[in-house]
Amino acid sequence: MIDAVRGQPPDGVPRFLPAKCRAFERAMLQPARWKTTLAWLAVAAGLLVLSPNLLPERQRDELPSWATAHRLAPGLDLSGGAGLVLKLERSDIETDRLITVVNAAGRVLRDAGIPYSGLSGSEGRVSLRVNDPSRAEEARQALAAVDGTRVANENDGSLRLEVTPESIELARAEAAAVAVEVVRRRVAEVGGAGVDVQREGSDRIVLQAPGFPDPQQLKDILAQRGQFSARLVDSSVPLQQALEHGPPPGTQVAYTLGEPPVGYLVRRASIFTANDLVSVEAVAGQGGSAASIRYQLGPEAVRRLDEASRDNVGRTLALLLDDQVLAASVIAGPASDGRGKFAGDFDLQGAENLAAVLRSGALPASLTVVEERSIDPALGAASVRSVFLAAGIAGIAVALFMIAWYGAFGAIAAIALVFNLLLILAVAALTGTVITLPGIAGMVLTIGMAVDSNVLVYERMREEAANGRTLPDALAVAFARTFPTVMDAAVTTMIAVAVLFLLGSGPMRGFAAIVGIGVVTTIFVTFTLTHWLAAAWVARRRMTHLPRSVRTGVFGGLHLRFMAIRNHVFSAVAVVSIAVALLVSATGLNLGIDFTGGALLQLEARQGPADPVRIASSLAEANLGDVMVRTGSDPAVVTVHIPPQGGGENAEQTSALVARGELEADYQIGRVEVVGPSVSGDLIRAATLGMAIALAALILYVWIRFEWQFAVGPVVATAHDLLLTVGLFALTRMEFNIGSIAALLTIVGYSLNDTIVVYDRIRENLRQFRQMPLPLLIDASISQTLSRTVLTAATTLIALAALAAFGGEIIRAFAVTMLFGIAVGTFSSIYIAGPVLILFRLRPDHPRFGGHGRAAAEA
Incomplete structure (x- = not known):
């Protein structure tokens, strides 16, 4: 039985492989030539894609466009700049739609020659009275032609037009499309090169301006709707009378921007608008005077202004921006050249901003900044230096650790890690994935996690060699039999990453994208390049036995009775979990602005x-x-x-x-x-929904792959990991933000990876050793995978420790959370996931095997 615990079947038990498994292993004995060729071509292509990023700007500009079409795009947290989320004000859209309906209703009735009175609109409704009751039905039929409305009769005999919600939604969609283009033009006007403006949802616009030095300037030019017009001042009634009794029809009261504000009664009809401007420029003031705006009108506007000025000499012409008076002047005579100039209460910067607004055109609705994340370029550069230092130290430390444990095989793993990072960056460049600070943290995390697949292969190789296989056969079988486990781990990680990408935002999407790319490239590199390099090295050296440089055999001699103390561990875990739950309930979490605003x-x-x-x-x-x-x-x-x-x-x-x-x-x-209240509310809902979906999907996957008892184990272990990690936030008062959610999801995926490796070995041993008591079988399985558990945790913790120590303030909390969570996850995969199988009475004589798990077990 001792031999069986070590992985060797008892005497008299034949080794056999099903036909499907034998064919699979024969295919894995030597990596196929086409796979190896494809892998090296991928590396070469990756170098080709990334090489322009290493050249100075001048040399890069001399390259053909196809060579520089795919460049690494740094995020705002690395390059600095301004990131804004803008919301279209629905009230403006509804008001404009209502005004359109009022004007359309009046026009329809006038064209039909139907007299009416009392035409007005409010709260999505337009009311009017037909003066001739005998023509009421005719008016009703005429008004039915007004798009986006429903016509109804009021009790007092008047007609009512209701603006339909569908027409409001259509107007909002059209306004959002127009707003995106106007925002893009405005930012370009003030030097926002490389600006990215995208529509998000039905009423939000996301603006990313890398390297832009002054976020406040962006907010200034986007805060103005930009409805510019020239109107005559109405002098038919005094201003005070208009204020007390309401302005006459066709007029409104508008005020100047200065202090104290001066009021004017102006006509609503415009002589010219921003659409009539063919050129606008800011002019610096002379001798300390205020800056001014100089403009030129188009031919049609020149004609209208010439006529209005000839007919209204001595009257006042007011220039308005968003219903506020910028300037007012007395018309001295005909204005036939279409040139104009006005000064206001603004400096040269303000004049340039206003000129940019006028040149870019009016927004269809006001924009409100609901989220801002802006970083000074100097701080972004410092973050780049810190995080790349951390990545370099992590890579070197992990490589030295692998070489110390596996010798030449560890060096091969380190070389493969370099290829892996190269492919991650190349895929990011090809797909346009923005490289953010959390994204680089994800890359550092991938350094530790990518080693996991190599450790799995090398540990299985050691076991197979100890069971009597030659080293070439042991290596080939190791790659064949670890592939299913690596795929299981990849699926669990990808589930968490996919949820984070779909429901996350900003930098966290960058983290999810990089980790997701890293999962795919790790599988590709491990089972092509790493396999080829290891097989070539063994063949060149004509090695038949495991070299002494593979030092992990120390774990093979350990037979720890983990399950013997399971009741004590469960009791201690229960006490700690209750204490943590009470702590969280009593103190709460230090929620960041992502969740509080x-x-x-x-x-x-x-x-x-x-x-x-x-x-x-x-x-x-x-x-x-x-x-x-x-x-x-x-x-x-x-x-x-x-x-x-x-x-x-x-x-x-x-x-x-x-x-x-x-x-x-x-x-x-x-x-x-x-972060405004609407965004913080969205983030809370997205975080809650994301955690729920990710946990449900992960547990469902484990349930499908294993017995139902195997699915209960991850539930309990994951709950333990999450609770203790949340307790860390409550105890240390670290800020809990959207990055913390990303850390928790990653911890869940990592913990499940660890648990699945142990469960795979338990399931394999269940098939081979049917009579072994379940606690002993679980102990044996954990002992057999202990080297993988310890070494994988060690490499990941080394990478995260480098990130925490050298990655800078912004990323430190994320790294510390991951450090703690992975340590807790490693513990739970041994002392919680295993005992749960005993607690829920997993029967060794009724295991369910399927797919590649069956082949692995029977092997």
Whole structure:
């Protein structure tokens, strides 16, 4: 029985392979030539794709366009720049649609010669009265031709047109399409090269402007709808009378922008609008005077202005922007050249922003900034240096660790890891995946996780060699029999990654994309290049026995009685879990602005260390609520967390703007994040739904692949891992944000990978050793996979430790969470997932085998 525990069947038990399994292993004895050729071609193609990224800008510009079509795109957190999420105001769209219906109704009745009165609209309804009751039905039929409305009779004999929800939705879709183009033009007007503007959902626009140095300028030019017009001032009634009794029909009251505001009664009819401008430019003021705007009208607008100015000499012409008076002047005479100039209460920067707004055209509705994530380019460059240093240290440390344990085989794994990283970057460039800071963290995590497949192969090779196979056969069988396990681990990781990508946003999508690409390239590299390199090395050296440089045999002699202490472990775990649950319930989590809304600013003192007390005092005087100021490893850098203001989307932007005004004299603003209430609510729903879907999908996959008892184990182990990791947040008061959700999902996937490896071996042993008591069989299975568990955890923890130590402040919390979660996941895969099988009475005489699991078990 001892031989059986070590993996050798008892004497008299024949080894046999089903035909399907023998064919599979024969195919895996030597990697197919076409597979190896394809793998090396992929590496060459990857080098070709990435090589332009390594050249200086001048040399890159000399290359043909096809050679530079696929470049690595750094995210805002690496390149710096501005990232905004804008929301189209539905109220503007509804108001404009209502005005359109009012005008259409009046036009239809006038064309039909039907007299009417009291035409007005409010709250999605237009009301009017037909003066001749005998023509009411005729009016009703005429109004039915107005698109997007329903006609109904009122009790008082008037007619009512209701704007349909379908027409509102159509108008909103059209407005969103127009808004995307206007936003793109405006950002381009102020030098936003490489700007990416995309529509998201029905009413949101996502803007990414890499390298843009002034996010506030972007917000300034996008805050204005840009409805510019020239209108005559109405002097038929005094302004005060219009204010007290309402303006006459066809007029409105508008005010200037300055202090104090000056009111004008202006006509609604425009002489010319922004659509009539053929050129607009900002002009600097002379001798300290305010800057001005110079414009030129098109021919048709010149004709209209000439006629209006001839007929209204001595009257006042007002220029309005979004119903506010920019300038007003008395018409001195005919204006036949179409040239104009006006000054306002703005400096040259403000004039240039206004000129950009006028040149780009009006927005179909106002835009509100509901989310902002902006980073100073200098901070982005520092993040690049930190995270690449961490990646380099992690790669070197993992390579040295593998060489120390596996000798030449470890060196092959390290070489394959380089190819793996090369392919990850090449695929990212080809697919246009943005490389973000979390994405590079995902790459560092892949360094540790990619070694897992090599460890599985090498450990199986060691076992097969110990069972009497020659080294070439042991290596081939190892690749054949570990493929199903690697695929299981890949599927579980991809489920978590897919959910995170679909329901995540911004940088977290970059993390999910890189990890997902890494899973695919790891499988490809391991079972093509690594297989070929290992087989070629063994063949060249004509080796028949396992070299002494493979040192993991120390684990093979261990026969630890894990299940003997399962009751004590379960009791301890229960006590700790209850304590953690009470802690979380009592203290809650330190939720970040992703889930609460609010603003976050990262500040760096211009001179000396930062003064958190003074910062908090200054912002408290500005009535921004209970502001939290945190210090980090650098005494000159602090993070300011401004709580949600409770005044809608604009209130959060206002709080960040006020904070900047209070602090920017003494501090440089490195990073600004603002999340409005609508976005924070969406993130909460997405995070909750994502965790639920991911857990359900992962458990369902394990259930399908194994007995139902095997599915219960991951449920209990995953619950344990999640609870303890959440307890870490409650205990340390680390900020819990959307990155924390990504860490939790990754921990779940990693823990399940570990559990599946143990379960695969348990299922295999169940087939071979039917009479062995279940606790002993589980102990044997865990012992057989212990080297893989320890070494994989070690390499992953090494990579994460490098990320935590050298990756910078922004990514440190993510790395620390992953460090803790993977350590807890390794524990649960041994001491929780295994005992659960005993607790739920997994019967060794009724195992279910299917697919490649059957072949592996019978082998």
